[in-house]
Amino acid sequence: MAATKELGPRLLSASAVYSHPFQQTHALSRSCLLSFSSNSFRSSRMYSPVGTRHFLHSRDRASSSVLVASSFPDEVASSVTLGTALAALIGFGGFRAFVYFKIQYIIAALLGNHVPRGGSKVLDMDIHEGRNLYYYPSDVAEVVAVTNEKNREVIKNQAVRAGVPVDIKVKALSSLSLPSNSMDAVVSVYCLCNLKNGDTKTVLREAIRLLKPGKPFIFVENVQAEGEFLRSCQLLFHRVLQLFGVQSAPPKELSKVLEEAQGIEKLSYETVFGYQDPHIVGLAVKQMEAMEGRSKKRANKKAVSS
Known part of the structure; x- marks a missing residue:
């Protein structure tokens, strides 16, 4: 043999789910920045004879930093995890669909060309x-x-x-x-x-x-x-x-x-x-x-x- x-011859909607966590994060970060700015303004008016200062009071700066730092990790991590899982699932499903239709094309070519007429x-x-x-x-x-x-x-x-x-x-x-x-x-x-x-x-x-x-x-x-x-x-x-x-x-x-x-x-x-x-x-x-x-x-x- x-x-x-x-x-x-060789034979031949997701965007809403993905953007939602970032919208929450954006709103949260915006509120943090407003709080950060208001604290800075109050401290500068309190301690500066000219009404403004170009540095923060140490206590206000520390509390604002903690607030900003603690606001992001959970939201960002969950959104990244969701996005990665969704992208992997869509990619795998798309590839399996491609394999299926390609194999069907090959089967059709084999049967159409090699089954005796x-x-x-x-x-x-x-x-x-x-x-x-x-x-x-x-x-x-x-x-x-x-x-x-x-x-x-x-x-x-x-x-x-x-x-x-x-x-x-x-x-x-x-x-x-x-x-x-x-x-x-x-x-x-x-x-x-x-x-x-x-x-x-x-x-x-x-x-x-x-x-x-x-x-x-x-x-x-x-x-x-x-x-x-x-x-x-x-x-x-x-x-x-x-x-x-x-x-x-x-x-x-x-x-x-x-x-x-x-x-x-x-x-x-x-x-x-x-x-x-x-x-x-x-x-x-x-x-x-x-x-x-x-x-x-x-x-x-x-x-x-x-």
């Missing part, structure tokens, strides 16, 4: 809420959609809107009972990355069995980051997702599992968003040897019988 990481039969190993149905070629014959019972009606509605014939399977991937060499494409979008290590190899083996020789296995999967700090942050984020019912645990060496899989003739993939949320995207082509060997056996049988 020839493995390469080249895939050809002309009446293909496709197995979608985990169709989730059915977004992939909008990305398949318009002439696809049927999509065998693996999902759970909860999403069955959702998938039916999405299929009607997308105009794609679907055969919904609410079964484990290892027990679909589909014939070998029956699929023109097999698609895995966030499927392998949510399986346990042992199940990943089993499901991948099943996907290759179902593929016709020379046809593509298309994948978009979340994987673990390489750096220790980034990996820790990533795993923490996915643990938070699990609290909301999203079962997600990026595997360590999914690319290695793909490279070592039997029956793959060519593997092409690349890593995207490796600096924050790594994904591997690409396709694997099933080798032609099985089909060629079967054709030779049939030819030999015909020759012997004649």
Whole structure:
């Protein structure tokens, strides 16, 4: 199997909350300055024969300094903390939205460009809420959609809107009972990355069995980051997702599992968003040897019988 990481062309209101503490601080500091000035004026008139002095009485100066110094820290600290937290939250949410839409663009490009045209039969190993149905070629014959019972009606509605014939399977991937060499494409979008290590190899083996020789296995999967700090942050984020019912645990060496899989003739993939949320995207082509060997056996049988 020839493995390469080249895939050809790369696939393609807050202001009110933030200003409020400073408005309070400004008003407070203004009152402090007025108090400071009035004390200075009284002390200067009291001790100066000419009516004004250019220095403060020591007691008034000390009390004013304490008043000014004690007025700012709590308000400023709370406003800075609020502003920093708000900016971090907005930045993180914005980046996650960017990653989501970019990944959707990549999925659409992969399915639109690499699912064979002309009446293909496709197995979608985990169709989730059915977004992939909008990305398949318009002439696809049927999509065998693996999902759970909860999403069955959702998938039916999405299929009607997308105009794609679907055969919904609410079964484990290892027990679909589909014939070998029956699929023109097999698609895995966030499927392998949510399986346990042992199940990943089993499901991948099943996907290759179902593929016709020379046809593509298309994948978009979340994987673990390489750096220790980034990996820790990533795993923490996915643990938070699990609290909301999203079962997600990026595997360590999914690319290695793909490279070592039997029956793959060519593997092409690349890593995207490796600096924050790594994904591997690409396709694997099933080798032609099985089909060629079967054709030779049939030819030999015909020759012997004649």
